[in-house]
Amino acid sequence: MSSFTYQFDTPSYKGTSTVSTGLFINGKFVEPVEKGTIEVVNPVNGKVITSVAAGTAADIDIAARAARKAYKERWGLKVPGVQRGRMLNKLADLLEANADEFAALEALDVGKAFRVARNGDMSGSIAALRYYAGWADKIQGKTIETNAKKLAYTRHEPVGVVGAIVPWNFPLTMLSFKIGPALAAGNAVIVKPSELTPLTALRLCPLFVEAGFPDGVINVVNGYGSTAGQALSEHMAVDKITFTGSTLTGRKIMETASKTNLKKVTLELGGKSPSVIFDDVDLEQTVKWVSHGIFMNHGQACTAGSRIFVQAGIYDRFLKAFTEHASSLKVGDPFARDTYQGPQISQTQFERIMGYIKSGKEEGATVHIGGERHGNEGYFIQPTIFTECKPNMKIVQEEIFGPVAAIIKFATEEEAIEQANNTVYGLACSVFTRDIDRAIRVAHSIEAGTAWINCHNSSELSVPFGGFKQSGIGRELGEYALEHYTNLKAVHVNIGHRL
């Protein structure tokens, strides 16, 4: 079985990592049925790091059958929650023991700063696995009083086989957010990592075995969305898909599910999240949060606060301070100690973002800072701020997924709410003000699944997350996620009601 070894010798991390590049099905690495491969590119310089096996429909079929067999014979409710929890905790422990190596792989693959990969992505992944380990033996239904001749109760049974399609912006974290609740609830899982970022998912596979998960309970099949992802969505033996990615692909998945076995679908899609800044804010803190809101992960976050509404009274001061802060963000090598922002993930994304920047200019917005490529190697883009934005501009309506902020001036609270809601999306929003009554009113008025008050991109594992409108269906994180990985059965026991 082929594998890939990388030698890290950087200021942030020195070490070796070896990753199997096959498909992980039924507890071992195998070759794909059709001998295809996918190149893994280093976004720092556009060069190929390695290639991994490309799974297709044939492999998804093998994985689905293995997962179903495992679910029926050695997983599901045959394994008590206490044991499922132990395995998840063990997996978390193993990940923690190797966290630096995983962070380095993630930084290499995605292009995000090592420090961020280690303290954000890895810590979040470990914590998510532990959090859901704790739920595994606490999946409770209800007994419900009806009448003396009946015992009625609910059971929260596992759904069965879950297909998890994971994005490239937080590869390991998103994988953990999905397998955590899925496994805790007793499901078997097939993970399809993003074809752009398969490395940490592959590196995790031997840890599944070491943690004691029975063969077939977790499988990892790399491949393109249009082949492997599509095959998962179609498969008649897959009971549920959980997808994080673009709204466009989300629609395809839901459509495919409806045309095949009506499998359950949860979607976590795009956003064009508004940050609304009133003129009574603590300016220094607001600038930092708003910057974190749009520039975190190089703007490659579904919750990016990409529309920034600033009240007239503070507009000039905010713009000045925000510009100063954004200009101080260091763009560069992910493994340099002081790097804030690395490259965008791929040539395609780079071109897309540059295309939006071009359209912004063409539609009459002003590039206040940035707007150009950074350097001449790889996919780096300068942190960019547009002003003079109008509601119908592409850069205001469409998700850019890059380090591009659109700033819009507003006068009244009503106007801000109306403009904030003027979008098909509804993933998140943030409100900045010292007036607590206003903060709550506005947070309650904006149509979004997460409302941040005086912060942005500040998530918690125990608090649910998901979108209104076209930003998605269902919720991840917190107890709420479990609902999407369980099937509710109501049991009615007749005790003496005779016809």
Next chain:
Amino acid sequence: MASLSTRIVIRATNRELDIPTGLFINNEFVPSADSPNDLIHLVNPATEETICTVAAGSVKDIDIAVAAARKAFNTTWGKNVTGFERSKLLNKLADLIERDQDILAEVESLNNGKPFKIARDFDIGDTIQCLRYYAGWADKITGQTIEVDNKTKLAFTRHDPIGVCGQIIPWNYPINMWAWKVGPALACGCTIVMKPSELTPLTALMLSKLIAEAGFPPGVVNTIPSLGSVGGAALSAHMDVDKVAFTGSTVTGRKVMEAAAKSNLKKVSLELGGKSPQLVFESADLEQAANWACLGVLYNTGQDCTAGSRLYVQDTIYDKFVSLLVSKAKELVIGDGFDEKSGGGPLVSKTQFDKVWRYIESGRAQGAKVVLGGQKRPGKGFFVDPTIFTDINANMDIVSAKAIFGPVLAVGRFKTEEEGISLANDTSYGLGAGLHSNDANQCMRVSSALEAGTVWVNQYNLLNNNVPFGGKKQSGIVGRELGSYALDEYTSVKAIHWNFGEKLDWPL
């Protein structure tokens, strides 16, 4: 002057170890503040030899411990620590107990008398799982947001940790009862002053060492071995203890509740005695029912609050079942905890031994028939062999009075289901009950009718950490342990009404 540790030797396993013998306050072992010469003498119930002595805490020591717990609650614990962090520490504690399970099991067996293997595999095995279970709850304590008026108010609840908790635990399952109390209290963010039983404080002191090793901040858990009438009473009456949790006799439970009422109305949860009945119906699998009946009254040598000490057998199967029962009960070997053959150990103390024998004598005197046991064993050790009485009636002490807390079973008979239920419920207790039947409708009817906090259907005695446990009637109506329900005992609900839109006209 009591020293702070002592060396003990466990001959059976060739182990020598140092055991802490001081009071555990702020993560350190210290002598008593005002009565350094007061000691508690610990006896090996299998041999009647002295094991060692430990410090006996005074009222002043309780006061110091409570102050330490309060300080920790206000600074390093309570709302100052995240659920995530509490979860980590509880999991670490479970790992350490797992690491030390053999040593802990040996000392538990030495001090309490129960067989070593049972101490390790059941008492400690369940303990580790219990702590891990509550570790999982620590970061999942949620309140509600409640729709009131969307234009003007945000209403929500917060489940605050209740504060400083006094925990008084019994001698029958020293380590396991410690975990049942410590797990949910720490998960919710409370701090603890633990008063282990004066008969069996050794493992509580060893576990205190692990609390420090796991990394809990000083003052979060404090351990004061002392007499119930001293330490237990002091905790129950203390003006700065927010809650007292007690497991033990109903007599003492009353005193705890009274002291709470007379002091600061602290929250009280009680897990008290029982006189738990089992019913065997004619459709039951008799072999299995006999096995469960034996487990019910003989496990832990009958020293179990849910001991199924009354058994009622349906007329039609009475003779067959009783002879089956007697032959199975005979198979249990009561002996030294370190003897491989022992399925049960001695009773924990002379006092208990004398009490159980008084009941056995009363059974005879009041006319019940001894079909098994009833013979005192010669020699050292508080050993009582399985004893079964038949031909009972409701006026006998062995049937109607308090829990015997020994391997003594009273067996009666019934004709109809209604009669069986009536006999079973004829007690001021209501902790556990069992029924054995293969008629599904009967199982539902009878389990519904039995007045007990835990009803076992075609089983007895076996609990799970995620299923709540507690009593009805005088077995302790206040509170439940285990499951998510235990969290209610250690949280205090605050409702917040946040007005963001209503202006008040004044005067009204």
